Amino acid sequence: MKVVVTGGCGFIGTNFIRYFIKKHPGYKILNIDKLTYAGNLENLKDFKKRKNYHFVKADICNALFMKKLFKKFKPDAVINFAAETHVDRSITAPSQFMKTNFLGVGTLLNLCLDFGIKGFLQVSTDEVYGSIEKGSFCENSLLTPSSPYAASKAGADGLVMAYHTTYKLPILITRTTNNYGPYQFPEKLIPLVILNALKNKKIPVYGNGMNVRDWIYVEDNCAAIDQVLHKGKIGEIYNIAGKCEKTNIQVIKTLLQILNVDESLITYVKDRPGHDQRYSLSMSKIKKQLGWQPKTSFARGIKKTIDWYQNNKTWLHNTQTGAYRKFYKQYYSKLGLKEK
Numbered sequence: 001m002k003v004v005v006t007g008g009c010g011f012i013g014t015n016f017i018r019y020f021i022k023k024h025p026g027y028k029i030l031n032i033d034k035l036t037y038a039g040n041l042e043n044l045k046d047f048k049k050r051k052n053y054h055f056v057k058a059d060i061c062n063a064l065f066m067k068k069l070f071k072k073f074k075p076d077a078v079i080n081f082a083a084e085t086h087v088d089r090s091i092t093a094p095s096q097f098m099k100t101n102f103l104g105v106g107t108l109l110n111l112c113l114d115f116g117i118k119g120f121l122q123v124s125t126d127e128v129y130g131s132i133e134k135g136s137f138c139e140n141s142l143l144t145p146s147s148p149y150a151a152s153k154a155g156a157d158g159l160v161m162a163y164h165t166t167y168k169l170p171i172l173i174t175r176t177t178n179n180y181g182p183y184q185f186p187e188k189l190i191p192l193v194i195l196n197a198l199k200n201k202k203i204p205v206y207g208n209g210m211n212v213r214d215w216i217y218v219e220d221n222c223a224a225i226d227q228v229l230h231k232g233k234i235g236e237i238y239n240i241a242g243k244c245e246k247t248n249i250q251v252i253k254t255l256l257q258i259l260n261v262d263e264s265l266i267t268y269v270k271d272r273p274g275h276d277q278r279y280s281l282s283m284s285k286i287k288k289q290l291g292w293q294p295k296t297s298f299a300r301g302i303k304k305t306i307d308w309y310q311n312n313k314t315w316l317h318n319t320q321t322g323a324y325r326k327f328y329k330q331y332y333s334k335l336g337l338k339e340k
C-alpha cells in the first residue's frame, strides 16, 4: 500500500510514521509537510535513506504542486495530520487556521477524488464538540466549537463528510483527546512544563487551573488511527479517548513531583478567552467495532515522556531556537520534486 501522510514532521505525525513503518514494513510512505515552526524534519532523520520513506516539503493548500506529487507517488490512501494546532495562536491570528485546516483539507479532498483514492482519513479533535459539564460526547453529538482552531477543524469535518455524502469519497474521521509523548513542540502544556521546570522558569497556568482534559499517550492514538484506517467502516467517525481525565493543575503538579521541582514555579495567569472547561469523549464505538482501547496508563506514559525530554535536551533546545532548520538545507527529495 502507498500512503501519503501529511503533517508527518509534527508531533503526532512523527510518532505515527515511526509506528506505521514498523507495523507495515512493506508499505511506501510519502510524508508531505510545509515545515512550519511546528514541523521538524530532524524528527525522522534516521529514515532519510529508507527506500520506502519519502519526504517532500510542501503546503497542502498548493493544489498544483500537490497534484504533481499525487501523480508521481500514486497513493492508495491519505492520512491528514497537517494543521495549525495551537489554540492560543488561533485566537491571535485565526486566518492561517482557516486556510490550512479548512481550505487545505478541501484541496486534499479534491485530489483524492481526482486520483480515485481508496481511503482518506482526517485526523480531527475532541475540541470540535466543545465543552461538556457531565458525561461524554459520542460521535453524533452536536458540534459546538469554541476557539477559531476548533471551529476550523469542525468545518473541515463537515467538508469531509460532505465529500462522502455527495461524491461517495471513501473517508474516515478520527477525533482524539489530548495527546502527550515525545516530539511535541514545547508550547503545549506537558512539554512546556517539563522545559520550564528543567530551566527553573515560571510555569504559567490559565485561570484557576481547573480545566479538565482527557490525556492519551500518543502511541495509543497512533495504534487507533492505524486500526481505523484498516478496519474502520467507510464514512464513519471514531472517537479516540485516553479515559484519563485530569485538571491542568493536577497534570502540572504530577510533572513537578516526578521532576522533583518546587511548586512555587507555578504562576496563575489571566484565563484564555473562550477557554473550554472540560472535554470528554465516549470511546464505546471504537471499542465495540474495532476492539481498540488505550494501553498506556498515565503513570507509565508520563514517565516515558519525561525520560524522553530529559534524554533529548538538544532536540528541545534546537526546537526552541529554530537551530534544527539548518538540517533542511542538506535534505534532498528522492522523488525529485520541489515546491517553488
Ligand SMILES: NC(=O)c1ccc[n+]([C@@H]2O[C@H](COP(=O)([O-])OP(=O)(O)OC[C@H]3O[C@@H](n4cnc5c(N)ncnc54)[C@H](O)[C@@H]3O)[C@@H](O)[C@H]2O)c1
Pocket: 006, 007, 008, 009, 010, 011, 012, 013, 032, 033, 034, 035, 036, 037, 038, 039, 040, 058, 059, 060, 061, 080, 081, 082, 083, 084, 085, 086, 100, 104, 123, 124, 125, 126, 153, 175, 176, 177, 178, 179, 180, 184, 185
Ligand atoms: N496534539 C493533540 O493533542 C491533538 C489532539 C487531537 C487532534 N489533533 C490533531 O492531530 C493533528 C496533528 O496534531 P499535532 O499535535 O501533531 O500538530 P503539530 O502542530 O505538532 O504538527 C502539525 C504539522 O503540520 C504541518 N503543517 C502545518 N500547516 C501545513 C500545511 N499548510 N501544509 C503541510 N503541512 C502543514 C506542520 O509543519 C507540522 O509538522 C492535527 O490535525 C490536530 O488538529 C491533535
